[in-house]
Amino acid sequence: MKRIAIQGIKGSFHDIAAHLYFENEELDMVYCDTFSELFQTMREESNTLGLMAIENTIAGSLLGNYELLRSSGTDIVGEHKLHIQHSIMCLPEDDWDTLTEANSHPVALMQCHNFLSHHPQLKIVETFDTAGSARNIKEKNLKGHAAICHSMAAEIYGLKVLEDHIEDNKHNFTRFLVLSNPLFADDLRDRNRANKSSLVFTLPHTEGSLSSVLSIFTFYKINLTKIQSLPIIGSEWNYLFYVDVTYQDPIRFHQSIEAVRPLTREMKVLGEYTAAK
Numbered sequence: 001m002k003r004i005a006i007q008g009i010k011g012s013f014h015d016i017a018a019h020l021y022f023e024n025e026e027l028d029m030v031y032c033d034t035f036s037e038l039f040q041t042m043r044e045e046s047n048t049l050g051l052m053a054i055e056n057t058i059a060g061s062l063l064g065n066y067e068l069l070r071s072s073g074t075d076i077v078g079e080h081k082l083h084i085q086h087s088i089m090c091l092p093e094d095d096w097d098t099l100t101e102a103n104s105h106p107v108a109l110m111q112c113h114n115f116l117s118h119h120p121q122l123k124i125v126e127t128f129d130t131a132g133s134a135r136n137i138k139e140k141n142l143k144g145h146a147a148i149c150h151s152m153a154a155e156i157y158g159l160k161v162l163e164d165h166i167e168d169n170k171h172n173f174t175r176f177l178v179l180s181n182p183l184f185a186d187d188l189r190d191r192n193r194a195n196k197s198s199l200v201f202t203l204p205h206t207e208g209s210l211s212s213v214l215s216i217f218t219f220y221k222i223n224l225t226k227i228q229s230l231p232i233i234g235s236e237w238n239y240l241f242y243v244d245v246t247y248q249d250p251i252r253f254h255q256s257i258e259a260v261r262p263l264t265r266e267m268k269v270l271g272e273y274t275a276a277k
Contacts, residue, residue: 011153076271078178104148220256
């Protein structure tokens with residue numbers, strides 16, 4: 001049995017992603033209110049894995065999670081890309097003519113903006129969690145309230161789905177990282193199949209420092225799939241660069257890292273893993 005810490009509750013997108021990634025495995029889920037609590041759980045329980053969203057194709061990167069990841073000391077051992085689909089649901093006795101309010105996480109509400117614009121009678125109320133909105137409606141018997149979340153939450157919390165697939169963009173995906181204590185990381189990944197890595201580094205304030213790094217990756221046939229810069233707090237105009245790369249030859253990847261390292265002030269490999277399909 002694997003013990004998995006996530007941010008969110010049963011029926012949340014993190015919960016769904018964890019069960020899909022660890023399909024056919026028995027899971028002991030640890031539901032955390034915040035991402036900080038997720039990492040705290042992993043620090044206190046070394047055998048607990050974590051699953052954390054890092055970016056969405058519409059909302060972009062979860063910037064705060066990059067710093068949590070960098071400072072956590074955990075290793076990325078896998079990733080999962082989840083197709084985000086939203087439903088609107090309510091108590092079984094409610095219907096469109098009795099609804100007055102729609103509750104959900106602000107990102108989910110944003111992703112269903114066009115749908116909600118066709119229902120101006122609904123007051124839009126932001127909450128801390130998608131599935132949490134469904135649970136709250138059920139537990140407090142909130143008549144007239146609707147929740148926007150995955151349809152699985154309706155099954156879990158005994159609500160009625162009024163309409164499914166209400167998201168504006170049907171090609172909406174969230175990428176999740178699977179995290180582990182470094183002591184157990186190699187037991188959870190196959191280095192022979194690893195073809196993706198996440199890195200973070202800082203660069204000196206010299207002309208062409210970033211282009212020099214990128215040129216080395218190009219020489220070694222390393223493909224950059226993402227680059228995200230974040231300011232270093234307390235160090236004006238200095239940045240952390242978070243980079244995702246894919247590769248076919250692990251040996252050439254490790255050679256590229258050794259070639260790049262002298263050009264950086266600081267470099268850390270956050271994990272080597274198999275890219276999600």
